[in-house]
Amino acid sequence: MNTDLPSLESKIDVVQGVHYIEYMMEDIRVTFRRDIKATVDGLSLDAKEGDISSIPRWMAKILIQHDDIQIQDHDISTYISRAFNRERIAKPHDLSNLDADFYIRVNDYFEGLRERERENILVSLNSFVSSRLEKIVKLAAASPLSAQLEEKLSAEESELYSLIHDSSVLFKNRVLKNFG
Numbered sequence: 104m105n106t107d108l109p110s111l112e113s114k115i116d117v118v119q120g121v122h123y124i125e126y127m128m129e130d131i132r133v134t135f136r137r138d139i140k141a142t143v144d145g146l147s148l149d150a151k152e153g154d155i156s157s158i159p160r161w162m163a164k165i166l167i168q169h170d171d172i173q174i175q176d177h178d179i180s181t182y183i184s185r186a187f188n189r190e191r192i193a194k195p196h197d198l199s200n201l202d203a204d205f206y207i208r209v210n211d212y213f214e215g216l217r218e219r220e221r222e223n224i225l226v227s228l229n230s231f232v233s234s235r236l237e238k239i240v241k242l243a244a245a246s247p248l249s250a251q252l253e254e255k256l257s258a259e260e261s262e263l264y265s266l267i268h269d270s271s272v273l274f275k276n277r278v279l280k281n282f283g
Contacts, residue, residue: 118258122204130157132175139171179212187231198238203258243267
């Protein structure tokens, strides 16, 4: 079994990459600030100032840089706060539910914040990650990843869980090999 960190990093990179692409392909509601008519590789956009529509997130990211749209999806801060609070009030041995792309959403939100706002969320995020990491280590050392537990983990956490579990089993087998 290969459990070196570069291998884990590349697995997490692949998992994050897949979920990032899915996230960027999701539609997001926007209000157009000016008339726009564009075609990109067969994808047409024809909107008037004031129109509200759903467009792929990747397209919204381009248009917002030019101040062409206003994004209507401002519930992300509430989404993140709720996740932080659910984890904070969860029992010491229970993990609260996270979407597979939770950290991708947090990173995307974080990129759009001002420095002061970033500092505040970073403090909460560090506490959140530390809490989840502690729980994942305890659970992974005790048992393999169940389908029920996997639903509660982000994609990255699921990879981490499997690595910790496999490493724990290997460790136990090696140190206890003469006692069984």
